[in-house]
Amino acid sequence: MSENCNKSCESCSADCSVRNKKHDFHENPHELSNIKKVIGIVSGKGGVGKSLVTSMLAVTMNRLGYHTAILDADITGPSIPKAFGIKEKAKGNALGLNPVKTKTGIDIMSVNLLLNNDTDPVVWRGPIISGVVKQFWTDVIWKDVDFMFIDMPPGTGDVPLTVFQSIAVDGIIVVTSPQELVSMIVTKAVKMAEMMNIPIIGLVENMSYFKCTDCGKEHKIYGDSHIDEIASEHNLKVLAKLPIDPKISAACDKGIIELFEGDWFDSVAKILEEIMDTDKK
Numbered sequence: 643m644s645e646n647c648n649k650s651c652e653s654c655s656a657d658c659s660v661r662n663k664k665h666d667f668h669e670n671p672h673e674l675s676n677i678k679k680v681i682g683i684v685s686g687k688g689g690v691g692k693s694l695v696t697s698m699l700a701v702t703m704n705r706l707g708y709h710t711a712i713l714d715a716d717i718t719g720p721s722i723p724k725a726f727g728i729k730e731k732a733k734g735n736a737l738g739l740n741p742v743k744t745k746t747g748i749d750i751m752s753v754n755l756l757l758n759n760d761t762d763p764v765v766w767r768g769p770i771i772s773g774v775v776k777q778f779w780t781d782v783i784w785k786d787v788d789f790m791f792i793d794m795p796p797g798t799g800d801v802p803l804t805v806f807q808s809i810a811v812d813g814i815i816v817v818t819s820p821q822e823l824v825s826m827i828v829t830k831a832v833k834m835a836e837m838m839n840i841p842i843i844g845l846v847e848n849m850s851y852f853k854c855t856d857c858g859k860e861h862k863i864y865g866d867s868h869i870d871e872i873a874s875e876h877n878l879k880v881l882a883k884l885p886i887d888p889k890i891s892a893a894c895d896k897g898i899i900e901l902f903e904g905d906w907f908d909s910v911a912k913i914l915e916e917i918m919d920t921d922k923k
């Protein structure tokens with residue numbers, strides 16, 4: 643703290659303990675929760691495969707023996723329960739709300755696990771939606787979770803802001819697709835992450851190519867990718883390039899994403915393990 647501190651952080655830019663404390667809006671998780679690492683999955687717009695990447699990352703880390711969880715913060719477009727084929731509803735008791743376990747033991751909380759019908763639209767205003775996401779963090783009992791993946795709502799609106807301010811996110815992964823204005827999206831994500839003081843773990847390019855099952859050739863359906871140049875401009879890693887694969891969309895539709903085959907996320911898994919290990923040292 644500066645000797646001249648008048649506790650008026652708004653008019654002072656010093657990076658001191660008072661300022662940092664005053665600007666820390668992080669909420670504590672439920673007292674019975676224990677969450678080691680929280681990874682936010684973001685995208686610039688909807689439909690690029692953010693929920694799919696979130697699901698596959700959780701499955702990958704679960705296969706490696708980590709207890710994983712998904713907090714579905716995409717309140718108005720929750721697609722996680724469907725990808726995992728979850729039909730049951732979340733139950734609560736006097737202590738709090740329990741996540742629903744998938745067949746392989748991944749803990750999930752999503753607004754669709756609370757609504758009477760999956761098809762009921764969520765017609766709520768921003769502050770209500772943000773409040774629900776916060777409650778998914780504070781009122782759900784997340785027991786012994788190694789990696790929690792947060793499926794963020796697309797963009798940089800009210801809800802992502804609340805998530806980043808109220809949940810201590812350890813890092814974010816940005817999902818893009820080749821047809822997007824990738825450069826702009828990545829630059830925005832980098833700036834947002836800087837503002838929120840959260841490291842970007844790297845980029846995942848979804849729908850990168852289509853591999854012909856007859857000739858084995860890779861076709862760039864959405865044109866050439868620029869992800870590598872953009873990543874190096876920002877000093878970021880490209881974590882994975884995921885093909886367009888009808889088997890993947892079929893797995894999501896049938897609720898069997900836990901059975902996906904492919905090694906696309908093996909290198910991301912190593913990076914996540916390193917993040918976990920650095921804390922143990």
Ligand SMILES: Nc1ncnc2c1ncn2[C@@H]1O[C@H](COP(=O)(O)OP(=O)(O)OP(=O)(O)O)[C@@H](O)[C@H]1O
Pocket residue numbers: 685687688689690691692693694695716719720721795796848849884885886887888890891892894895
């Ligand atoms: N690489 C892929 N191959 C085949 N299908 C895919 C692929 N990526 C995504 N899809 C399909 O595209 C649809 C949209 O994906 P997803 O729900 O993950 O997008 P999203 O970015 O989370 O969208 P929103 O933010 O609007 O919820 C899903 O039906 C998914 O199965």
